[in-house]
Amino acid sequence: GIAGGFLAPVLTSTGGGNHVHLFSYYAILNLCILITAWYKSWRILNLVGFVFTFTIGSLWGGQYYKPEFFSSTEPFLILFFAFYVAIAVFFCTNQPPKLKGYIDGTLVFGTPLICFTLQAAMVKSFEYGLAWSALTLGLLYIILAWALFKGSFKYMQPMIEAFLALGVVFGTIAVPLALDGRWTSAAWALEGAAILWIGTRQNRMLARIFGMILQPLAGLAFFTQFDSPSGTIPVVNGFYLGCLTISFAALFSSYYLMKNQAKIHKHEAPASHFFLIWGLVWWTGAGFHEIDRFVHHDFKLYYGLVFLALSCVAIFLAGKKLQWDNLKIVARGLLLPMYGGLVLSFITLNHPLAKGGYIAWPLAFAIHYWLLFQEDEEELTGFFQIFELGSPMVGGPLGQWSRHMAHGLLGYDSTPSCVTHM
Numbered sequence: 001g002i003a004g005g006f007l008a009p010v011l012t013s014t015g016g017g018n019h020v021h022l023f024s025y026y027a028i029l030n031l032c033i034l035i036t037a038w039y040k041s042w043r044i045l046n047l048v049g050f051v052f053t054f055t056i057g058s059l060w061g062g063q064y065y066k067p068e069f070f071s072s073t074e075p076f077l078i079l080f081f082a083f084y085v086a087i088a089v090f091f092c093t094n095q096p097p098k099l100k101g102y103i104d105g106t107l108v109f110g111t112p113l114i115c116f117t118l119q120a121a122m123v124k125s126f127e128y129g130l131a132w133s134a135l136t137l138g139l140l141y142i143i144l145a146w147a148l149f150k151g152s153f154k155y156m157q158p159m160i161e162a163f164l165a166l167g168v169v170f171g172t173i174a175v176p177l178a179l180d181g182r183w184t185s186a187a188w189a190l191e192g193a194a195i196l197w198i199g200t201r202q203n204r205m206l207a208r209i210f211g212m213i214l215q216p217l218a219g220l221a222f223f224t225q226f227d228s229p230s231g232t233i234p235v236v237n238g239f240y241l242g243c244l245t246i247s248f249a250a251l252f253s254s255y256y257l258m259k260n261q262a263k264i265h266k267h268e269a270p271a272s273h274f275f276l277i278w279g280l281v282w283w284t285g286a287g288f289h290e291i292d293r294f295v296h297h298d299f300k301l302y303y304g305l306v307f308l309a310l311s312c313v314a315i316f317l318a319g320k321k322l323q324w325d326n327l328k329i330v331a332r333g334l335l336l337p338m339y340g341g342l343v344l345s346f347i348t349l350n351h352p353l354a355k356g357g358y359i360a361w362p363l364a365f366a367i368h369y370w371l372l373f374q375e376d377e378e379e380l381t382g383f384f385q386i387f388e389l390g391s392p393m394v395g396g397p398l399g400q401w402s403r404h405m406a407h408g409l410l411g412y413d414s415t416p417s418c419v420t421h422m
Contacts (some may be wrong), residue, residue: 138171188218242284250279302360
């Protein structure tokens with residue numbers, strides 16, 4: 001019945017209809033859905049209204065929208081956004097007692113995603129239009145989260161967390177949006193991470209898969225804008241901050257999947273490794289892009305070396321703080337780019353210490369040594385014991401050397417007790 005209601009004006013259209021009449025009619029239909037949602041959590045009805053409203057609205061916008069229609073279409077976009085935010089809240093509150101707090105991730109995250117995308121198309125002719133839109137959306141979600149929190153609805157905790165996360169996301173990207181126009185893709189990546197998060201919390205595989213797929217697609221969409229103009233300020237420009245946003249979304253997804261392996265299917269586990277690699281690729285690619293744009297050719301090599309060395313420190317500390325072993329392992333890979341930098345320095349420069357090398361190399365070696373020193377004592381002990389037990393004679397030169405190194409680094413004799421008795 002509701003599908004017929006949405007299709008009626010499309011099937012009877014002659015091509016010359018008034019969009020105000022069309023959206024007013026859809027507003028009445030959505031109001032009926034809202035009233036129904038007030039009394040009953042009827043998910044299929046909510047989804048049918050959501051899909052028809054925004055699909056037909058998007059098709060109309062792609063074919064007929066003009067900037068002079070802004071004043072007559074923006075109120076309807078705001079109204080439909082408000083309808084489906086409210087419907088998502090009602091869906092959560094009207095669940096049976098055993099399901100209280102269960103949220104519809106499609107509406108909670110899909111509504112801001114599609115509305116923000118449509119808003120981006122409508123305000124592209126306005127300077128900073130999308131930045132103001134993101135800021136307004138962020139404030140709105142933070143206010144909603146605060147209102148639900150003050151209402152003392154304990155079962156609304158997932159909804160409060162989701163709204164707070166959306167508020168932080170849109171509030172965070174408001175400033176970079178004023179600098180660059182690539183941020184719709186970056187927002188998709190954040191939305192994908194948020195959908196994966198809620199899908200993991202509520203044990204919904206389809207939501208997790210959608211969040212996993214959305215992030216690489218967002219990255220590819222961002223990459224298609226590679227040649228678009230970017231900001232003129234190093235680091236504080238839309239391209240770099242957009243890359244960091246995609247990287248953060250991927251790293252968060254990797255960490256959350258790793259920490260919740262018991263809640264996900266065994267075939268989803270490799271996705272954690274994929275997102276770890278995906279996030280680090282965007283992190284390093286963004287750094288090298290900034291170096292390539294803003295650093296003189298003679299100094300690019302050593303700026304890159306310093307960037308990698310400092311990144312390894314940050315990665316190791318984050319892995320240690322979060323107890324994320326895979327991230328700590330990544331930090332140990334500094335030696336390989338150091339070898340590569342040494343070879344390039346001989347090819348492109350007269351001397352490895354030239355053009356800033358006298359600063360970059362000592363820093364890189366110091367950081368590499370520090371990372372080795374931070375290794376767990378058990379790992380170092382096990383490493384030296386392998387050499388001891390693998391030597392032809394435990395008391396031979398290799399065994400003595402390894403015991404000497406262990407004693408010097410760790411402050412005690414690493415020889416196993418069984419070997420000592422022998």
